[in-house]
Amino acid sequence: MKGAPGGDQDLADVAHFLWEAGTLKTARRTGWWMAGVRDPESVAEHAWRTSVIASVIATLEGADAARAAHLAVWHDSQETRTGDVNHLGKKYAAPGDPVAVTADQTAGMPEVLRTAVRAVVAEYEARETPEAICARDADKLECMLQGLEYRGQGYEAAQRWVDNSRARIVTKSGRLLADQLLAQAPLDWLRAAMGERG
Numbered sequence: 464m465k466g467a468p469g470g471d472q473d474l475a476d477v478a479h480f481l482w483e484a485g486t487l488k489t490a491r492r493t494g495w496w497m498a499g500v501r502d503p504e505s506v507a508e509h510a511w512r513t514s515v516i517a518s519v520i521a522t523l524e525g526a527d528a529a530r531a532a533h534l535a536v537w538h539d540s541q542e543t544r545t546g547d548v549n550h551l552g553k554k555y556a557a558p559g560d561p562v563a564v565t566a567d568q569t570a571g572m573p574e575v576l577r578t579a580v581r582a583v584v585a586e587y588e589a590r591e592t593p594e595a596i597c598a599r600d601a602d603k604l605e606c607m608l609q610g611l612e613y614r615g616q617g618y619e620a621a622q623r624w625v626d627n628s629r630a631r632i633v634t635k636s637g638r639l640l641a642d643q644l645l646a647q648a649p650l651d652w653l654r655a656a657m658g659e660r661g
Contacts, residue, residue, distance in 0.1 A: 524597055538587050610628065
């Protein structure tokens, strides 16, 4: 395989990062606490659905779906070190620069991996390629969708996140998907799958 490590290459720092990445499974998205959500989604849960949405938007937009999903997988990976700083918190203490945090996270990795991961994060942060734009839209659409789910569970204050996220979506496909989600209830998919009539 191209770029595969040699037999004696030290992968200890890569293994360390895999442990580190696992902390995102328990790291909570803190903004939801302000909406009253007691046990909000984790950063990892958010990143997973964001990557699925990124592949969907990119396909619809004619961009590289795999690349967009790849960007989305890595878009919050720095939060293992910075935590999830919500928008109010950013008013008082700027979170670490994602490119700089990624540089630290990957410093001891083999060059081929270090270079690749840093490039992915830099591309996402620059938001210039079609895939990065789709991945960013996926991040906003996922937040909107999560807000709709929380609102459906009785957290009416989640409407703020729904409105703010919807306003930041820029691709045509992302906006059309947002409109479809806004027109549906959280369990409409289940009713459709079961063949039930609305």
